[in-house]
Amino acid sequence: VNYLVSNILKYFLIMLVLAGSVCRYPLGMTGGKIQDEDISASSQWSESTAARYGRLDFDDGDGAWCPDVVAEPNSLKEFLQIDLRTLHFVTLVGTQGRHADGMGNEFAQRYRIKYSRDGGHWVSWRDRKGGQIIEGNKNPYDVVLKDLEPPIIARFVRFMPVTDHSMIVCMRVELYGCEWLDGLVSYSAPAGQEMTLHDQHIYLNDTVYDGAVSQSMTEGLGQLTDGSWGLDNFTQSQIYGVWPGYDYVGWTNGSFPSGSVEMTFVFDRVRNFTSMKVHCNNMYALGVRIFRQVVCYFRSESDWEAKPVxxxxxxxxxxxxxxxxxVALGNRMASAIKCRFAFSDAWMMFSEVAFQSDTAAYNTSLGPRKRGHPTRVHPDDPTHKIDDSNTRILIGCLVAIIVILLAIIIIILWRQVWQKMLEKASRRMLDDELTARLSAHREAFARRLSSVSSEADSTSTYERVFPLGSDYQEPSHPLHKSPEFQFIQLIFLNEIYTAFADIVSQQPVSSRGYSVAVVTVPLPPGRDGALEEFPREKLTFKEKLGEGQFGEVHLCEARGMQDFMKEDGDGIGDEPILVAVKTLREDATKNARNDFLKEIRIMSRLRDPNIIRLLAVCVESDPLCMITEYMENGDLNQFLSRHELQDSGGDQKNIPTISYSTLIHMATQIASGMKYLSSLNFVHRDLATRNCLVGTNNTIKIADFGMSRNLYRGDYYRIQGRAVLPIRWMSWESILLGKFTMASDVWAFGVTLWETLTLCKEQPYSDLSDDQVIENTGEFFRDQNKQVYLPRPACCPDAVHSLMHSCWRRNAKERPSFQHIHSTLLEHRAELHTD
Structure with missing residues (x-):
């Protein structure tokens, strides 16, 4: 009870903080705040796919907005437009396809965004590196959220689907952010300049400015209002991969004869201004100082007032x-402000400018802060925004929830005494009932189970099997409508979950990574598993890759990692490198902590060029962390899906291509890594392209992050909300008998090879539902030539297709070993180079 109460208070405080400081509220497509008349489109397929049906998570009409014509490649004629009525600060967008209860299957794989503050001048959104394309949906069901970096300030927003070929697209969307209470419409200033420092070029231009840019910046908004401010050292940035000086807009004194920089700020209406806050750099050792003086003029109507501040x-x-x-502005009334900032040294650099007025005493920067900045927030921090429109309602709801929870706690305490007395009796009754029900059905299927049991290997991790018999129906039959099948399927799913849980409990790895198919776990030969402690302060968070039941996986930048890579750290230098950091939650159970430490011990001894390496650990304090390699090109699934095969005959314009020889090279590396694991009697149990990372020169390393990533949630079959299984990659004996062996990994390799040669353009057995995939495994068991195999990839020659097919042989002992697979692929690759 004390734990529950403390957590309630903790979450209450967290919600208050989030309500007051994060500008990520849904703006009303889902909730209905945005009216139908404010949603328009370039065209519509029919009245039932009009613009008003393009609301996220709504299934009205035919389930989405669909344009009238088939979307042409790279065409920007079709759009879904949203009028927010007033200026809003938009930090996040969400998209979804059209499902319509199975009647539709259209979605936008990619899209662009345009926005306008007045409805006349439209601007294309670009990320901080100039890219305009936003990756959209992979299927019609899931909601895909994308942060807008930088965020936009707009009243009108357009979603514009982009396709590589002619296709039908449909979209449901939502915008997230908050109302733009400041009212700043644009600022104009001289264009940022370039500094040369010790032969290093420092670019101090406004990279994300959305107005006209030549010698000056005119009528736009950009970095000075993006919600991010620079570090003390202007040559560095918290944003990965940008150039020195990215965070600042700067000017040199020698370029301005007047000795000052003039900036003009235009607002939506006349306001009563109290102050202006300017974030300045002050590295005076390099000739950079805050401004010496500022003089501000005000304009209410058409002329500038004579008396400045x-x-x-x-x-x-x-x-x-x-x-x-x-800068105190003395409650001056104005719709525009012109300020002249006087130099006090050779350079002057700004990263943020904020205004406060009596009706909107908030900053112009409401968006997500740069990573690493929260520790620098102060009470007068102008980026600390409070959205009064929603906070009061949220606080009231939270208070009501707390009152209800406290009442529930009192009831729990009152019932606790007599509930304990009934607990044993209730359990006994439940066990008796369950035993009687299962016994009855086991007797009914005893003869059918006996034939299946004889097939189970004596070394199986458990002896439960799926009851298949003479009344087993074909996959084309509607098994899900049979009451008997529903009960059998329920037993089947629980058996899989129980078996999977049993296997996991016997493994040293709680995260279901490299695991052993026996209770006694042999450690790989090598040095002792202890690793050096890595300083946590040298890790910089970049992105959350995923999360599991007991922890999270983060993409981080590690400084000084070369000291921990003594064996193969040559050539890294002092530059920070990307690493994957797997953490264990502080509230994890003792068993989970022990499993986490065992996983560290085992992974520390894995040494192979095609296996992700454990580099260092953080175990002296919570949360426990293990730091592993991360490849700069991400996972193989996403990498290949962005490519087309060379000489495929299609339109290759602006699309990266990859050769068949390179695909075989990648598959050979996967086989090599699996050959190493099999030599140690390790069973991966989740081999797939999503669990293979791609580095420079198409280097492949096997990892185990796929199960924790939301991106691949559709690749796993959830059993009654508990266990998840990658059934489309699993062998028939893994699904039906719960056996996970080297041979089952060979089966998964065959599927992975199929993914690779199809460039991951579709999911394995994409034309079958999850239930039909499970039914198809029954056909592999029956072995009556009714099973369905994955189709042959278009670029796959006979030899490789024969190797792939051999991985799916019904008899596990007849499947090739990874050593054979690796040697076969090496020979095939050599033949390609000879030809």
Missing amino acids: SFKPIDDDTNTSARFVT
Whole structure:
């Protein structure tokens, strides 16, 4: 009870913080706040697919907005437009396809966004590196959320589907953010300049400015209002992969004869301004200082007022930190402000400008902060926004929830005494009833089970089997409508879950990574598994890759990792490298902690060029972390899906291609890594392209992150909300008998090879439902030549197809070993180079 109460209070405080500081509210497509008349489109397929049906998670009409014509490649004629009525700060977008209860299967794989603040001038959204394409949906069901970096300030937003070939697309969308209470419509200023520092070029331009840019920036918004501010050292950035000086807009004194930089800020209406806050760099050792003086003029109607406001900041030569300088504006009324910032040294650099007024005392920057900044927030931080429109309602709801939970706690305490007395009796009754029900059905299927049991290997991890017999129906028959089948399927699913749980409990790896198919786990030969402790402060969070039941996996940037890679760290230098960090939740059970430490011990001894390597650990304090390699090109599934096969005859314009020889090279590396694991009697149990990472020169390394990533949620079959199984990659004996062996990994390799040669363009058995996939495994068991195999890839020659097919042989002992697979692929690759 104490634990529950403390967590309630903790979550209450967290929700208050989130409600007050994060601008990521749904803006009303799903909730209905955005009216039908505010949603329009370039065209519509029919009245039932009109623009008003393009609401996320709504199935009205035919389930989505669909344009009138088939979308042409790279065409931007079709769009879904949303009018937010007022300016909003949009930080996140969500998209979904059209399902319509199985009657539709259209979605936008990619799209672009355009936005406008006045409805006349439209701007194409670009990310911080200039890209315009946003990756959309992979299927019509799942909601795909994408952060807008940088966020946009707009009233009108258009979603524009982009396709590589002619196809029908449908979309449901939602926008996330909050109302733009500041009202800043644009700022104009001289264009940022370039600094040369020790032969290093520092680019201080406004990269994301959406107005006109030549010698000056005119009528737009950009980095000075994007919700992010720079570090103390202007040559560095918390954003990965950008150039030095990215966070700042800067000017040199020598380019301005007047000795000052003039900036003009235009607002949506006349406002009563109280202050302006400017985030400035102050590395005076390099000739960069905060401005010496600022003079601001105000315009309410058409002319500028003659009386300006002047302000001089306090000069502190001992403080080199970047800072916000607050300029008092004296409650002046204006719809535009023109400020002249005087140089106090060779350079002047700004990363954020914020205005406060009596009706909107908030900052212009409401978006997500740069990573690493939360520790620098102060009470007067202008990026700390409170959205009063939703906070009061949220607080009221939270208080009501707490009252209800407290009442529930009182009831629990009152019933606790007599509930314990009834607990034993209830369990005994439940066990008796369950035993009687299962016994009756086991007797009914005893003769059918005996034939299946004889097939089970004596070394099987458990002896339960799926009851297949003379009344087994073909996959084309509607088995799901049979009451008898429903009960059999329920037993079957529970058996799989129980078996899978039994196997996991016997493994040293709680995250279901490299695992052993026996209770006694042999450690790989090699040095002791202990690794050096890595300093947590040298890890910089970049992206959350996924999460599981007991922890999370993060993509991080590690500084100084070369000291921990003594064996193969040559050539890395002092540059930070990308790593994957698997963490264990602080509230994990003792068993989970022990399993996590065992996994560290085992992975520390794995040494193979095609297996992800454990580099270091953080175990001296919670949360426990293991740091592994991460390849810069991501996982193989996503990598291949972005490519087309060379000489495929299709339109290859602007699409990267990959050769068949390279695909075989990748498959050979996977076989090599699996050959190493099999030599140690390790069973992976989840081999697939999603669990293979791609590095430079198409280097492949096997990992185990797929199950924890939301991106591949559709690849796993969930059993009654508990266990998840990659059934489309599993052998028939793994599904029906619960056997996970080297031979079952060979089966999964065959599927992985099929994925590779099809460039991951579709899911294995994509034309079969999950239930039909399970039924098809029954046909493999019966072995009456009725089983369905994966189709032959278009580029697959006879020799490789024969090897692939041999991985799916019914008899596990007849499947090839990984050593044979590896040697066969090596020979085939050599023949390709000879030809």
